[in-house]
Amino acid sequence: MTTQKQAADLCHRDIGRRIECTNPDNGKTVSGVLNALETTGHAVRLWLEGALKSLRLLPGDVVEVTGAAPPIGPDCLHGKCRACDGRALDQATDDVVPCAHHCHTQEEAA
Secondary structure (H helix, E strand, O other): OEEEEEEEHOOHHEEEEEEEEEEEOOOOOOEEEEEEEEOOOOEEEEEEEEOOEEEEOOOOOOEEEEEOOOOOOOHHOOHHHHHHHEEEEOOOOEEEEOOHHHOOOOOOOO
């Protein structure tokens, strides 16, 4: 599934999906899996997998979003990862599945 969205319309449900957009700073097309995003009134910052720096877009810039949203539990979706019980709802099947947020796959520091 591929859709086009304005940068301001990206949300936490898009984390884990592939994003493709044109970097307004240099005109290059950038793509990668969305790891995090931050929206302010005048800018949208995207952190893509493998990118060294965040990408700054204007809220009206168009991005292409590919793939189904991974199942992420409601607590992780709202930044409360410590409260997440590790379960999420798969939107496609309505089944309860393991939460796919990256905080569950990161190794804890020793």
